Amino acid sequence: MPNTSRPTGPNPAAGAGPVERQGEPLKHQTDIARAAALIADPSRARILKCLADGRALPASALAGEAGIGAATASAHLAKLAEGELVTVEQRGRHRLYRLTGPDVSAALECLALIAPPLAITSLKQSNRTNALHRARSCYDHLAGELGVALMRGLLERGVLTGHDGVHRPDEAVRDRPSSYGHDVRYELTHTGRATLAELGVDAERLPPRRPAIRYCVDWSEHQHHLAGGLGAALTARLFALDWVRWGPSPRIVHLTNAGAHGLERTLGIALTGWVLPD
Known part of the structure; x- marks a missing residue:
């Protein structure tokens, strides 16, 4: 006797949504268009670029950097928070905004690689x-000439091993400029610790919930700079030592005279020709 009972649950042929197979989780596609639409607005793009150094900033500072009014900035920030590109935290009477994580910063770096350059109309x-090419932050670690020089010093002093730090496009498999690297595995040596x-820097107590050692292919230098928990911890220590300081604009980092001498003494990095602030 034929089974005339109807199956229960969603019918994929009727477009009722994904069906979970026995013991398998549901798979979803990512909504690239929604994220792209949030970034596509010029004012929101400037706000995200201001936050790309990982710091938390108030809406007033972001409005000034983006060249828009406070009310307009608040509206843009609300959309970015709803889209989970930024988070907001309350500190006393102030609301501070930051990127939701390093992946947002990495996505902005990738877009910068294919985006046309902005016209330079002033000194x-x-x-x-x-200054951005010389030394900048890539979320919570150093990039640009300084970041690449730091990575080179770590390799030459035997702190890290696994590669020479040079990006070779003709040999790359998954590595592309302005993104996390995948083709190489760096390791911290005993001497390096x-x-x-x-x-x-205590290599045993790095920021949690992230890989200890990663690298990015620097978009301006086309070489590797150190990322991951170790990159974040080392960068934080350089700020604490006053070897590097934040510049006048978001993401710009300045090397101090103390930093130049300290990096040459500890890692053998000779940064000749750099104009250093007092």
Whole structure:
């Protein structure tokens, strides 16, 4: 006798949604269009770029950097928070905004690789562009010439091993500029742990819930700079030592004279020709 009972649950042929197979989780596609629409607005893009150094900033500072009014900035920030690109935290009477994580910053770096350059119409813009190439933050670690030099010093001093830090496009499999690297595996050496300890970085107590050692392919230098928990911890220590300082604009980092001498002494990094602030 044929079974005339109807099956229960959603019918995929009727477009009722995904069906969970026995013991398998549901799979979903990502909504790239929604994220792209949030970034596509010029004012929101400027706000996200301001936050790409990982710091939390008030709406007033973001409005000033984006060149918009306070009410407009608040509306944009509400959309970015709803889209989970930024988070907001209350500190006393102030609401501070930051990116939800390093993946947002990495996505912005990737878009910068294919985006047409903004026209430089002033000496101020030219100086800022040069400063970003010289030394900048890539979320919570160092990038640009300084970040690449730091990585090179770590390799030459035997702190890290696994590669020479040079990005070779003709040999790359998954590595592309302005993104996390995947083709190479760097490892921290026993000597490296001692060297980092001298700098005040405890390699056994790195930021949790993230890989200890990662690298990015620097978009301006086309070489590797250090990311991951170790990159974040080392960068935080350099700020604490006043070897690097934040510049006048978001993401710009300045190397101090103390930092130049300290990096040459500990890692053998000779940063000749750098114009250093007092």
